[in-house]
Amino acid sequence: MLKVKQFRYGADNLGYLVYGAESGMAIDGGATDAILSFLADRGLTLRYVANTHNHLDHTCGNEALLKGSRARLLTGADLPDGGEIGLGSRKIRIIHTPGHTEDSLCFYTGSALIAGDTLFNGTIGNCFSGDLEGFYHSIRKLMELPDETVVYAGHDYVKASIAFARRLEPGNRAIGTFLRGYDPKHVFSTLAEERKINPYLRFNEPVIEKLLAKLRLPRETEWERWQSLMSIE
16 A cells, blocks of 8 residues: 655745655655655665646755756656556556646555645645636536545645635535544545535535525536635635
């Protein structure tokens, strides 16, 4: 089974090392010194460096990681939708998720999702690409993963995300339960938790439909509910 180590860097960025018994892959590895030290302490080889998208705060560690190892940078054709990256006998699945940016993608280990700025813990990323429909389909794709999937995001936006979710659903007790378990030293959620607290995964819930009706926003179809949620500030 592949393991995931989380590294915090900058104000709120979260990077990752996915690793097996002998080697690993750094994803959004801005915490370069910590990642290289972790690898050295455990006798692991850095085999690949990859990114969830090409924003500088996610790619800033690439050069130092490549200089400090013999790793290969994975880009473009190396990362096809539905493709796999091998680490020993284990595979990491690539899931293209355009929306935040046109090149956004996620990495799925079979138990954990490295979601970048597509899916945060309690919210989703901004739609900088302008492709709102593409973003909707990307979120629907991620919602097909198992409930027990651990969601590792590209930033720790938990407190702001929960404040917004509470404003939309003040009676949702699951939100408070999740916040009480929040640990800034290890930021994660499960997809099951996201279905209970994240408004952008709850567009088919009656409480959300009632909210949209109260706000006089379109709500007849799932796509309309998604658009309406994305319009709320």
